[in-house]
Each structure stands twice: as C-alpha cells, then as structure tokens.
Amino acid sequence: xxxxxxxxxxxxxxxxxxxxxxxxxxxxxxxxxxxxxxxxxxxxxxxxxxxxxxxxxxxxxxxxxxxxxxxxxxxxxxxxxxxxxxxxxxxxxxxxxxxxxxxxxxxxxxxxxxxxxxxxxxxxxxxxxxxxxxxxxxxxxxxxxxxxxxxxxxxxxxxxxxxxxxxxxxxxxxxxxxxxxxxxxxxxxxxxxxxxxxxxxxxxxxxxxxxxxxxxxxxxxxxxxxxxxxxxxxxxxxxxxxxxxxxxxxxxxxxxxxxxxxxxxxxxxxxxxxxxxxxxxxxxxxxxxxxxxxxxxxxxxxxxxxxxxxxxxxxxxxxxxxxxxxxxxxxxxxxxxxxxxxxxxxxxxxxxxxxxxxxxxxxxxxxxxxxxxxxxxxxxxxxxxxxxxxxxxxxxxxxxxxxxxxxxxxxxxxxxxxxxxxxxxxxxxxxxxxxxxxxxxxxxxxxxxxxxxxxxxxxxxxxxxxxxxxxxxxxxxxxxxxxxxxxxxxxxxxxxxxxxxxxxxxxxxxxxxxxxxxxxxxxxxxxxxxxxxxxxxxxxxxxxxxxxxxxxxxxxxxxxxxxxxxxxxxxxxxxxxxxxxxxxxxxxxxxxxxxxxxx
Numbered sequence: 001x002x003x004x005x006x007x008x009x010x011x012x013x014x015x016x017x018x019x020x021x022x023x024x025x026x027x028x029x030x031x032x033x034x035x036x037x038x039x040x041x042x043x044x045x046x047x048x049x050x051x052x053x054x055x056x057x058x059x060x061x062x063x064x065x066x067x068x069x070x071x072x073x074x075x076x077x078x079x080x081x082x083x084x085x086x087x088x089x090x091x092x093x094x095x096x097x098x099x100x101x102x103x104x105x106x107x108x109x110x111x112x113x114x115x116x117x118x119x120x121x122x123x124x125x126x127x128x129x130x131x132x133x134x135x136x137x138x139x140x141x142x143x144x145x146x147x148x149x150x151x152x153x154x155x156x157x158x159x160x161x162x163x164x165x166x167x168x169x170x171x172x173x174x175x176x177x178x179x180x181x182x183x184x185x186x187x188x189x190x191x192x193x194x195x196x197x198x199x200x201x202x203x204x205x206x207x208x209x210x211x212x213x214x215x216x217x218x219x220x221x222x223x224x225x226x227x228x229x230x231x232x233x234x235x236x237x238x239x240x241x242x243x244x245x246x247x248x249x250x251x252x253x254x255x256x257x258x259x260x261x262x263x264x265x266x267x268x269x270x271x272x273x274x275x276x277x278x279x280x281x282x283x284x285x286x287x288x289x290x291x292x293x294x295x296x297x298x299x300x301x302x303x304x305x306x307x308x309x310x311x312x313x314x315x316x317x318x319x320x321x322x323x324x325x326x327x328x329x330x331x332x333x334x335x336x337x338x339x340x341x342x343x344x345x346x347x348x349x350x351x352x353x354x355x356x357x358x359x360x361x362x363x364x365x366x367x368x369x370x371x372x373x374x375x376x377x378x379x380x381x382x383x384x385x386x387x388x389x390x391x392x393x394x395x396x397x398x399x400x401x402x403x404x405x406x407x408x409x410x411x412x413x414x415x416x417x418x419x420x421x422x423x424x425x426x427x428x429x430x431x432x433x434x435x436x437x438x439x440x441x442x443x444x445x446x447x448x449x450x451x452x453x454x455x456x457x458x459x460x461x462x463x464x465x466x467x468x469x470x471x472x473x474x475x476x477x478x479x480x481x482x483x484x485x486x487x488x489x490x491x492x493x494x495x496x497x498x499x500x501x502x503x504x505x506x507x508x509x510x511x512x513x514x515x516x517x518x519x520x521x522x523x524x525x526x527x528x529x530x531x532x533x534x535x536x537x538x539x540x541x542x543x544x545x546x547x548x549x550x551x552x553x554x555x556x557x558x559x560x561x562x563x564x565x566x567x568x569x570x571x572x573x574x575x576x577x578x579x580x581x582x583x584x585x586x587x588x589x590x591x592x593x594x595x596x597x598x599x
Contacts, residue, residue: 007177007511007559009073010314012569014321018074024067026323028109028185029133030354031276031424032199037189040093040149041066047088048079054116056150057088064089066186067109069179073315081180082169083160087153089182092146098139098190101271105191107135109184109349111153112318113162118150130155131163131347131368132417133184155180161407163368163414165345166310173516176310176559179317184349192271194218199267199274201424202456204246205254205282205298210236211246214269222270229264254298255279255426257339260360262426279357279426283458285472285493292546293493294591295458297362297429303543303591304362305584306340307333307565308498308554311348314511314568318346327355329570333555334361336565336577337584342497342551345369345435347418356427364430364460364497364551367418371407371439375399379437383465384480391440391468400466402441411439415446419453431457432497436464436477444470463497473497473549479518483538487546495549496539501563502531504574509557509567516560518553528576535583543590550587 019025025039046064047057068075070087081087098104106117112130116123119141127134141147157178158168168175198215212226221243228236228247236247253261265276284296294301313320320326330352333341340362347368356363378389378399391400402408415433422428431450434440440462447461447470461471474488477498485494503517504527521527531552539550556564565580566573 010511012315014325033275040186044091071179072317089151104139106138113155115153163370165368183318195272201278203280209248214243224269227266252280255281257360304340304549306551309341311346312558337581353425363428366432369438371401374401400440432460437466444468447471494546501553503563512560517563
C-alpha cells in the first residue's frame with residue numbers, strides 16, 4: 001500500500017471558541033443527570049513510551065488538551081499512538097471528600113482502545129472498548145488535598161480484533177486517521193451508596209403509557225418516586241418499591257420531526273435524585289395503497305431522506321470541538337430538509353444523541369466494525385458483480401475478517417453495550433449491525449438477537465451487500481451504476497442506504513492533496529447540478545414504486561474523501577442550499593398513504 005499523503009492542519013470554524021481550561025463542559029449524560037458533578041476536561045500531562053507497561057514514566061512529554069486524542073490538532077500534541085506503545089496521562093485534581101455514606105465515581109466517556117486507571121498509584125480498574133463509557137468508584141483512593149489520576153492506554157487500531165470502525169494507521173481514501181486515548185469527557189460525581197446506576201425508558205405509544213426499568217448499585221432497591229413533567233406541569237406520577245414501574249400518559253403529546261417534544265422525568269430513589277427525559281414515538285412498517293412496505297413514524301408514512309455521517313472533525317477527529325458544533329450541524333442538516341442521519345461505524349457521545357432528540361433528527365445507528373483484515377474480493381469486488389456470500393457457518397467468515405471466535409465474542413459484547421447505552425435515545429429508529437461485510441458473521445442470527453434486546457426499533461441487518469434475508473430492509477449501496485430495484489421477495493422495506501458521493505475540491509478547506517470521490521466535479525455549480533439530476537433521474541421517480549429511504553454520501557468531507565455536502569472544517573456548504581431543500585421537498589411529496597401491516 002502506498003504511503004498516505006501528508007495532512008495539512010485544518011482548524012474547524014469553532015477552533016477559536018474552544019475553552020482551553022475546560023472544553024466540552026456540558027453535562028455528559030443528559031438522561032441520567034445529577035447536580036453534584038465535576039468536569040475534569042482540560043490540560044493533562046501526557047507521555048508516549050515504547051512497550052506495554054504499567055510503570056508510570058518518570059517524566060512526561062508535555063501537555064495535552066483532554067478530551068482530544070493526541071492525533072488531533074486540538075490536543076496540542078499531533079502524535080500518532082502505535083500498537084506496542086503506551087500512552088500515559090496524568091493530572092492532579094482536588095476532590096471534595098464525599099459526605100458520609102456517599103461515593104465518588106470517576107467517569108470516562110470514551111478511551112480508545114484499552115486502558116488501566118490509577119488513583120494515587122493504586123489501580124482503580126481496567127477497561128476494553130474505545131466507544132463505550134465506564135466508571136470506577138475511587139472513594140477509598142483519594143486524598144485530602146491533591147489526588148493524582150493516571151491512565152495507561154494501548155491501541156491496536158486496525159491491527160487487532162477490537163472495534164475500530166473507519167480508523168486506519170495507514171489512512172487514505174475511505175479510511176481515516178486512527179485516533180487514540182481519551183476522546184470523550186472525563187468527569188466525577190458524588191452519589192449515595194445506594195444509587196440509580198441505569199435507567200431504561202420504553203414508550204408504549206399504542207397503550208399511552210411509558211415503562212421505567214431501574215438498575216441500582218445495591219441489591220435491595222429503595223422506594224422510588226417517578227414524576228413526569230410536560231413543561232411546568234406534572235402529567236404523571238407514581239411510586240415503586242421494585243425495579244419496574246409503568247405510568248399512564250393519556251392524551252400524550254407525540255414526539256415527531258416537526259414537534260420533537262420531550263417529557264422531563266424526575267426520579268427520587270431513597271437519597272438519590274436524577275433527572276431524565278423521553279419522547280413518545282413509535283417506529284413501524286406499513287403498506288401503502290399499492291402494497292409497498294413503508295417506514296412509519298407514529299403510524300404515518302415518512303420518506304427518510306438522509307446523509308451518511310462519519311462523525312469526524314478536521315481539528316478534533318472523533319471529538320467535536322464544542323457542544324455547539326454538534327448541535328448546529330444537526331440543525332443545519334434539518335434546515336436543508338433532511339430527516340435522518342446514518343451514524344456510520346461510530347458511537348457518538350451521548351450529547352450528540354440528545355441534540356438529535358431535541359431537534360427532531362432521526363438516527364440510523366451502525367454498530368462499530370472490527371475483527372481481522374477484510375478480503376477486498378468479498379467486501380468490494382464480488383458485490384459489484386452482484387455476488388453475495390453466505391455468512392451463516394462457522395467457517396464462512398474468512399473474507400469478512402470474523403473467523404476468530406474471540407473477535408465474534410467481542411462484537412456481541414459490544415452489541416449489548418451499544419444497545420444498552422443508546423436505548424433511551426428518542427430519535428434512534430434503526431440498528432445497523434453490519435456494513436458491507438466488514439466483520440460480518442451470522443447476520444440473520446445477529447438481527448434476531450438485536451430484536452430480542454430491543455423490539456422497539458427496526459433493523460438493517462447487512463447494509464449494502466451480502467444480504468442474509470434478515471432484518472426489515474432490502475438495503476442497497478449504489479455508486480457506480482444506475483440504481484434500479486426489484487420488489488423484495490421477503491416483503492422488506494426498500495432502502496438505498498448509500499449512494500452519490502459526488503466530490504468537488506475546495507481550496508483552503510482541505511487537509512489532503514490526494515483527493516478521493518466517486519465522481520469528481522471542478523466547481524460547485526456543476527456539483528449541485530449533478531446531484532440534483534441524480535435525485536431527479538434515479539431517486540424521486542422510484543419513490544412511488546416503493547423506495548422509502550435514500551441516504552446520500554455524505555455530511556462532510558473527511559481527509560482525502562471530499563464528497564461531503566460541507567467542507568471538512570464545516571466552513572462552507574458546497575451545494576446550493578435552495579436546490580437541496582427543493583430535492584427534499586420533492587421526496588416528501590412523492591410519498592403515499594399507508595395501511596398497517598405487521599413486521
């Protein structure tokens with residue numbers, strides 16, 4: 001493989017607004033919120049050393065701005081962590097001594113990929129998996145005055161079996177800079193010894209009620225009072241002495257894209273008090289007047305015009321430069337008329353999903369791919385020839401990079417983690433276990449397992465190719481040929497889950513001189529004209545015939561790949577905004593009425 005081109009530093013349009021003392025300081029867990037917390041983002045010390053070691057270095061290399069990974073411009077480090085190296089973090093922090101009977105929890109939103117955490121030299125715990133939050137009880141390890149927090153981090157990136165998504169050490173084309181270490185908020189909170197660890201909320205749209213499932217730190221649950229608010233008005237209240245409670249919501253206000261209304265919830269469990277929120281909505285499938293299955297929101301047909309969203313930032317890589325950067329991007333996509341984003345091979349911080357919930361932007365959530373190397377014959381060339389492989393046997397995963405039983409176990413562990421983490425997201429409509437065969441195995445069985453874990457959402461089980469007949473969608477990726485579909489023999493919803501990828505260079509807003517795209521245009525007018533013609537010729541005419549979802553590639557440029565609607569720094573929209581809105585208006589008008597079917 002050729003050496004990747006050099007990347008030019010490119011600040012985003014939020015770069016100058018980043019708070020260097022404590023960036024991304026908003027409460028990181030909006031659906032389980034407490035008042036007594038402390039944000040630990042800011043300047044930490046860092047060191048990168050050869051070898052896998054647990055002995056803290058005697059000296060550090062400099063400062064790093066947490067939570068930006070060392071590879072990111074915003075970190076101030078701009079160094080690549082390699083397999084076989086150890087990345088060290090250190091910070092001295094003053095913690096107030098928790099009141100008697102309380103505990104101090106140290107939280108990490110995301111550390112890529114494996115880490116060990118030490119408090120005043122004593123190991124607090126270890127964690128594997130770069131996309132999922134974790135915490136440790138450090139009450140008995142802190143000191144009065146200053147407490148030392150240190151981390152040792154290791155990252156195999158795409159050379160191991162752990163989830164790594166689009167990260168690659170030798171980046172280029174559709175593969176991007178591998179990032180490592182702390183990339184989400186570090187924070188601490190004081191909780192009662194018996195406290196609420198987790199909360200699962202399940203809206204029952206048809207029965208006008210919502211179910212709460214509670215998980216506590218200690219075996220005996222305390223009495224819990226649950227109060228639901230609509231603005232300043234209490235609309236439901238109840239008490240349980242167990243771990244489950246269902247409250248009626250007669251005449252509820254539905255969550256929708258035009259009215260993304262969120263109920264506020266207050267839970268008081270013994271000495272613990274938390275706040276949360278939820279939206280009342282229902283995802284489903286119904287047949288239209290011609291018998292074509294359609295995606296529905298709250299029983300109404302909704303054509304999903306969406307974008308593929310990699311979640312990369314020019315100055316923060318996996319980490320948005322600010323909370324406002326995340327929310328304003330979602331708002332901009334909605335203003336252009338898009339109704340959903342497909343979060344591609346990445347799990348975002350919880351605040352990103354919160355903004356989708358409150359702004360009314362539906363989410364298709366990919367599971368993060370991993371496993372061994374993928375065979376290009378299977379993941380690239382066979383699909384373009386219309387050939388698909390069976391992934392159902394133990395010996396069938398060689399081309400997908402998932403023959404290793406350890407790798408399969410890691411994927412299933414992470415599947416549980418992802419569903420548990422994002423279950424309460426009101427805007428999340430569809431789970432996507434596998435993309436284009438990357439790490440795919442037993443996709444039909446995995447789709448069933450996802451359905452068991454979460455029966456409230458739909459499933460695109462094998463997005464793009466190597467369809468195993470599972471899930472709710474006949475899912476197509478089309479880039480280099482005209483898109484035509486035939487009715488799915490299994491009666492699934494027709495979904496064009498990737499297409500387009502038209503590219504246009506934007507001098508002054510790119511990081512790479514090695515440009516990649518599926519079709520290249522020299523200036524923005526011709527790019528806009530080509531994208532509109534693509535929708536007019538291949539997408540809009542097929543909506544009456546049953547097409548229900550169209551996901552264009554993609555939200556923004558990323559490094560070499562310059563096929564975004566926005567430049568990589570989010571400074572400019574590369575297409576005419578009015579033309580994009582007119583396309584999305586035409587897609588909405590092309591939908592039809594439905595009648596209910598089961599799925």
